[in-house]
Amino acid sequence: MTMQLHQTPILDEHWQGFELARDETFRYVWIWQGSNIRLITLWIDGPDYAYEHGWCYPRDPELVAKAVADWDPETQDEPTGWHKRPTWPTRQAPRREENPHYNRPRCEHGSYFLDDGCRVLNCRDLRNHEDRTAAATPQGER
Ligand SMILES: [Zn+2]
Structure with a gap:
């Protein structure tokens, strides 16, 4: 399931955005979204009114194109360079166990x-993580 990058982004009339790449399952499209660009993953055989995952980037189409070009969706859960993940749950790559360092947990702002x-x-x-950690720590050890 290899992602094929397009030489030139393809205009998507429905989403008013540009398809950067696709694989057997998903199309990778960016759309204008307020003060951001949102990279979205659309099921090729799915509904055209909803997307599966999304990541918000600054309004710089070249930055998004580079993030997609550098991304291996097969082994990497998410691309890099975004500052907000508006979708839930977090994407999990099909072969994510091959790249555990890259696939460490990231917060909704893209930080490890x-x-x-x-x-x-x-x-x-x-x-939330700090709350859980505190709750799991016996009183005397805080
Ligand atoms: Zn954060």
Whole structure:
């Protein structure tokens, strides 16, 4: 299931965006979304009114194109370079076990928050993790 990159992005009339690549299952399309660009994954055989996963990028089409070109959806859960994941649950690559370092948990802002924290104040994922960790720690060890 190899992703095929298009030499030139293909205009998607329905989504008013551009298809950058596709594989046997998904089309990878970016759309304008408010002050962002959103990269979305669309089922090739699925409904055309909904997408499976999405990631928000700055309004820079070349940045998104590079992120998709550098991404191996077979072994990498998510692309890089985004700052917000508006969809849930997080995508899991079919062969994600081949790249455990890359596929460490990321918060909704794209940070490897368990190792590096998150630059976003009050990151919900980081806060939830700290709450769970505190709850699992016996009182005397805090
Ligand atoms: Zn975060």
